[in-house]
Amino acid sequence: MKKVSAILIIFSLLSTLVFAAPISKTIKVLFNTSVIKIGSKTSKIETLTYNNKVYVPLNDIAKLNNLKVAFNTKTNTYELTPITQSTTSSVGYSMQNPAPLGTTLTTVVDEYTTKYTFRVTLLDIKRGQEALDMVKKANIFNPDPKTGKEYLLAKFRFELVKIEGEQRAFMLNEGLFTVYSGTKKAYDLCLAVPPEPSLSNDSMYAGSISEGWSIYEVDINDKAPIWSFNSQGYANKGIWFKLYK
Numbered sequence: 001m002k003k004v005s006a007i008l009i010i011f012s013l014l015s016t017l018v019f020a021a022p023i024s025k026t027i028k029v030l031f032n033t034s035v036i037k038i039g040s041k042t043s044k045i046e047t048l049t050y051n052n053k054v055y056v057p058l059n060d061i062a063k064l065n066n067l068k069v070a071f072n073t074k075t076n077t078y079e080l081t082p083i084t085q086s087t088t089s090s091v092g093y094s095m096q097n098p099a100p101l102g103t104t105l106t107t108v109v110d111e112y113t114t115k116y117t118f119r120v121t122l123l124d125i126k127r128g129q130e131a132l133d134m135v136k137k138a139n140i141f142n143p144d145p146k147t148g149k150e151y152l153l154a155k156f157r158f159e160l161v162k163i164e165g166e167q168r169a170f171m172l173n174e175g176l177f178t179v180y181s182g183t184k185k186a187y188d189l190c191l192a193v194p195p196e197p198s199l200s201n202d203s204m205y206a207g208s209i210s211e212g213w214s215i216y217e218v219d220i221n222d223k224a225p226i227w228s229f230n231s232q233g234y235a236n237k238g239i240w241f242k243l244y245k
Helices: 058-064 127-140
Strands: 001-006 015-019 025-038 041-050 053-055 067-072 077-081 103-112 112-128 149-165 171-173 175-182 201-204 207-217 226-229 239-244
Touching: 067 201, 103 239, 112 226, 112 239, 127 149, 149 171, 175 207, 201 207
Parallel strands: 067 207
Antiparallel strands: 001 025, 015 077, 025 041, 041 053, 067 077, 103 112, 112 149, 149 207, 171 201, 175 226, 226 239
């Protein structure tokens, strides 16, 4: 066991951690290798002791509990969620067979010197009067939909799982998404301000999570609009979701 002086920022260990304004001070702590046991699982973990309290790395505790740690850039929060096998790749889903609400799909965005692996989940869909009320509340200057059209809101969760190659941030924005009508005609980009939280202009790094609303204008009589990300104009590439229940 070693006794050292260090400048540390200490956070409480919770199922969800939220950053407050950091306070730095010089303290004396004891570093040690400890055996941690949770249920039937044991692991040797580097710990530190300060003021008669033991602090352990969040990632190590999460691993013992079969949890994954991700940072939510919208809420500035570390989130612990169960590791499951429910995530699927985009294989099997396409423009002709888009994934339903609640599905999580995986895709790799290839930008020459960098590859970004994303997990994307469609969380919710709002349309018609409910969507209009939310859009008007988001910004008083948002216009009414054009004649024959209505607002459609889709809430997504993006998790940037890993970055390969040059370590550059990924800028998530509305221009990366395309919505098609049930007859496969691409809709124009909607310029109205979406409700908060939104997916607009979010810089993401490995481990980051962005969750929010995306806004579209669709034909009132269009009963089967679909959404794509990273399809590059191909009907069988990237991610495809149904924007209807």
